[in-house]
Amino acid sequence: MNLLKKDQFTLAKNIMKVSKSVLKAVAVAVTVTTLASACSDGLIKPGGEKTSKTKTFDNCPACGMG
């Protein structure tokens, strides 16, 4: 029983709630970007336009064995 309480407490503490308005803005931006060009690499440039096909972006290109 104690374990269950601690578990519930932990989960409640760790939750990170992102506001609905921010999530909505992200969803719209990502959808627009995806529709704009289904074949580009996905990196969104500031201003909303997509980068060209030649632009490559790695989440973490520097870890050493890429």
Place this chain on the structure above:
Amino acid sequence: MPEIYASIACNLDAHILQASLPLFEEEKVEAIEWSFDALFNFNEIPSWFTELVREFSDHNRLIGHGVYFSLFSGKWSPEQQEWLHRLRKVSNEFHFDHITEHFGFMTGADFHKGAPIGIPFTTQTLALGKDRLRRIQDACRCPVGLENLAFSYSIEEVKKHGDFLNQLVESVNGFIILDLHNLYCQVHNFDIAFDEIVKLYPLDKVREIHISGGSWDKNPLRGNKKVRRDTHDASVPEAVFQYLRKAMRFCPNLKFVVMEQMGTALHTVERQQMFRNDFLRMSSIIESSNLDQQHPTNTFAPVSNFNINEPPLEDLFLHSQQVQLSQILENASNVDEARVMLQSSDLANTAWKVENWAPYMLETAISIAHKWKNGFS
């Protein structure tokens, strides 16, 4: 161990954000790791992305992961000075729980565009690394850490990496990122057991763990065996989840576990679903360990007893060796040619120990250097 946050490497990338959005909506993502310097060359960031980052920042759930500083470049560059300036600026705008960078120096024309390559573990390189870490900490004024490198030229280097990292970060009360897929690469590339390699790292200094996927390269120089590469373009291998279970038990100060994947590998609905499945699996492993929470033994709070006004340390002979090595890796057409060039370079018969480099890893280094020769953009 303290609370551990299930995190994703989240950047301004449509595919990553698409894959992550359902996880954000279900409140599964407890923190994000942002490669803040990937956007240093852009004048403005879309407000919706800034707001997303700010939400995590405001809740102390944002960590920064630098890519382009090139910690061990022998010569101090204007780009490094500018990088610090921008880090200071972005640290004023957002609250980072900590900042990390990569081990090694970057190949490429100006040492900020290529792939990171290891350096010899000497007193000179140790002093250089400490100098750079102090400058990073002075700019961000929060805990600072370094990630273990996936690439090694030899088993000797693999076995010394953890101790060298420990000596480096000690100077700033820093920590390390233990990248488990990087260890997975070394387990396969050097035929060493995970249980043997992990104990060579200062596990009490692990504040962050990375997991990711990668790929296999055929390499005739290894006979029937393949070379494992940390390409971040596939699902997390089963073995890496098992490593996570094992490693977490020995990391009393662990706070963030981050899943990394390239946006370019998340271009289909199926792949995005696999990404989420991997994240949820990682999350469930963390949840079970969170039942055993204890207070951290080290918060890695910044130290302030060094004078940052001294000129940056430089090692111009190391710089010259790095220039030569970059040129060899980027221009050699095969391993034999590279070995001849190395033997007639300033790296021969030095602490670099080029004579002991495994031929298949030299070939892998050539391949990596060619891939990133023109930078990331």
